[in-house]
Amino acid sequence: MIALLSLAFGQPPLNPQTITKFDEEWWVWISEQPPPDWPVYELPPNQSALSLLPEATRNHTDRVLYWGEAQLKENTIWWSELMAPYSVRSNAKFNELLPKREKSIAKRTASGRAPFSRTELVQPNSEPIRQLYLLKSFEVEDPSSFVSLQIEAKFQRGLRIFLNGTELVLHDLPDSNHNAYAELQTELPEFQQQDIGATDRWQKAWMALPTEALRKGSNIISAQAHRLPDQDNPAIYFDLELSGYTDFGFVKAPYLSNPRSNGISVLWELSADGSGVVELFNENKELISYFPSYSFNHFHELRIDGLQANTRYHYRVVSDNIEDERVQTELKSFITPPDDDTPFQFLLYGDSRANPEIHSKLITLMAKEAEQHDIPFVVHTGDFVTYGYVWGLWQSDFFTPAAPLLSQVPLLPAIGNHEVRQPIYYHYIDAPDNESWYHQRYGSADFIALNSHVSVSPSSTQYQWLKAKLEELKSSDRWKILFFHHPPFSCTPQRKPGYGPIRNHIVPLLEQYGVDLVLLGHDHLYGRTPNINGTMYLTSGGGGSGLYSGQTDAQNEVCVEKHHYVKMSVHPDRIFWEAIDSRGELIERYELPKRRSSP
The missing domain is CATH 2.60.40.10 (Immunoglobulins)
Structure with missing residues (x-):
């Protein structure tokens, strides 16, 4: 008999409960030799992990430990009380980065913050170790209470994770033996990346992992972190959190897209x-x-x-x-959207990251719009979350607050710089074509999305695609509406005159092919330009992020520092819109007539 557990839209989404995470209680094996009896089913018998640090320095958060070649060859014990996460670098790379590190430590100390919360293992220049082995014991009172497990790890670069000797994760490690190098197994399109900034580490979540290996009482989670052959910034990096779900249900309530x-x-x-x-x-x-x-x-x-x-x-x-x-x-x-010249409405907002409370207020207002009017989609101009590689931020800052709207109004997205080209964006977001840049017709308008966080130079694939698409549409009398993240003409003083690559490469195309309207984000405010050589630019970046100051000039007629959304109405001969703040009050009402001249 089927047991009905829940109705999604009337309940908050499920979130995982932390079971254990990386901290100083982990044991680490630093050696050219593998630990005995790997993978570990239980703590090594008749052996306790030895503290590598003197008592007085165990709680210091900035730990730099030099590890010589002789120690690597002779070490046959587990060490403890090394603050996680772990980074392994060669001596040459550590010295190269030392001035930057010392400057950062001084800045953090001056502001009353701890320098870092990690352990740096500095290795000999000749041949840094290829892997670390790590394990931790933790207690579970009732393993039957969990319906699934979840692991989120930061790592560089091959990874193998075990629970009580059962393998749960194997990532970019085709040869999982001792002294094996990591090897990249997934080829990504040019507009995606896994790396997180200059540190060249990754972050990934593994969902719905089986619970059978979890046992009552003492459990052992263990991991191998392997480096790539020629990477050294850092050579190895590892951090981890194990969590679990106690109920079957919706983590992300059904949402609409494409x-x-x-x-x-x-x-x-x-x-x-x-x-x-x-x-x-x-x-x-x-x-x-x-x-x-x-x-x-x-x-x-x-x-x-x-x-x-x-x-x-x-x-x-x-x-x-x-x-x-x-x-x-x-x-x-x-x-569904119209396929003829029937007028239609849509919603517009962007930069919803970093403040789910304000985001939720705007969602409530937009959901009411959707209940009162026929709204076939909502355009988001990018920066959904602050760090696009963090699974939890997608949960807390975007999908949870956006659920009341996206359950009834499908999403039409553009990617922002804070998504940092991460695969998780493309996993959760569905859009036409390659999902990074695409075209779709709605009623009397052609909508074109671009990815302004990758190359838009004339030699780029995206530029060539856009030029061909605009050439294809040049004889059409329909509206030409583009949307992407970075504005070429900025309201924000420190960003004026605007984003150079778009201004230098894309704007001339827009003017050449008679693009009517461009929808933008990035500047955390509401902004509108005058008609600039036949094209108007509308910035909607007030979806929740901290507001930026605005300053009008010859290229920016309106700059209003308010959280907001925009309700757009498209007719064959005009587009008009209302910008509405988080209190439901009107910021601006504007009408854009259709040009009749051909480009």
Whole structure:
């Protein structure tokens, strides 16, 4: 018998509970020789980890330890009380970075903060060790209370993680033996990256891991962190958190994306593997079709095609787990965009990162707009979260506050610089074409999204694609609307005159092909330019991030420092919009008439 557990939209999403994380209680094996009996099922018998540091310095957060070649060859014991995370560098690289490190320590100390919270292991120049072995013991009172486990790790670069000797994670390590080098296994498109800034480390979450290896009482989590052959900034890096879900349910309530006049995508995430089906209803709430997922997984992305343009539908999502427990949503509705010149509305906002409370206020206002009007999509101009590689920020700062809107209004996204080109963005976001730059027609308008965080030079793939697309559309009388993150004409004084690559390379194309309107973010305010050589630029970057000061000039008629969203109305002969602040008050109402001259 199926047991119904929850209705998604009426309840907060599930979040994992921390079981254990990296701290000074971990043991580490630093040697050219592997530890005995690896992987470890229990703490090594008749042996305790030895403290590497004197009592007086154990709690110091900035730990630099030089490890000589002789020590590497002779070490046959586990060490403890080394503050995590761990970094391993060669002596040459450490000395190269030392001035920058000392400057950072001085700055942090002057502001009353601890210098760092990590242990730096400085290795001989000749051949730094290729891997670290790490383990920790932790207690679990009732392992049966967890339906799945989750691991989030920061690492460089090959990784293997065990729970009580059972392998849970194997990443970029084709040869997992001792002294093996990591080897990159995944080729990413040019517009994606895994690296996190100059430190060249990665961060990744593994979801819906099995719980069978978890046992009552004492448990051992252990890991191997392997370096690449020629990487040294750092050579090895490791940090980890193990968490678990105690209930089966929605981690990310169903949300809508990639709207078209004849289809839409429905996506959702579960706390454990489960089936998935979308039930589709007509405007009168009569069931008309089922769309099964055909996969038993924790994440589902279903494409619903064969819809009618400018038509309202209702839908429900149902998922069952292996224990015949069911979660389902109540009915929600959406409307498809028109495929003719029928006027339509859409919502616009961006830079929602870093302040989920304000983001949630704006979402509440926009959700009311969607309940009162037919709104087929919402454009987000980028910077969904502050650090695009952190799984928890996508959960807390974007999907949780945005759920009341995205359950009924599909997302049309542009990527920002704070997503840092991370694969997690492309995992959770569905968009047309390559999902980084794309074109879609809605009613009397052609919408084109760009990725302004990668190259837009004339030799770039993106530039060539845009030029070809604009050439294809040049004879059309429809509106040409572009949206991307970085404004070429900035309201913010410290960013004036604007983002150079866009201003130098993309703006001439926009003017050449008669682009009518460009929607932007990045500056945390509401801004509007005058008509600049036939094109108007509208900045909506007040979705939650801390506001920036604005300053009008010849290229910026309006600069208003308020959190806000914009309601856009598109007609064949005009576009008008209302910018509305977080209190629901009008900032500006503006009308843009359609040009009749051909480019």
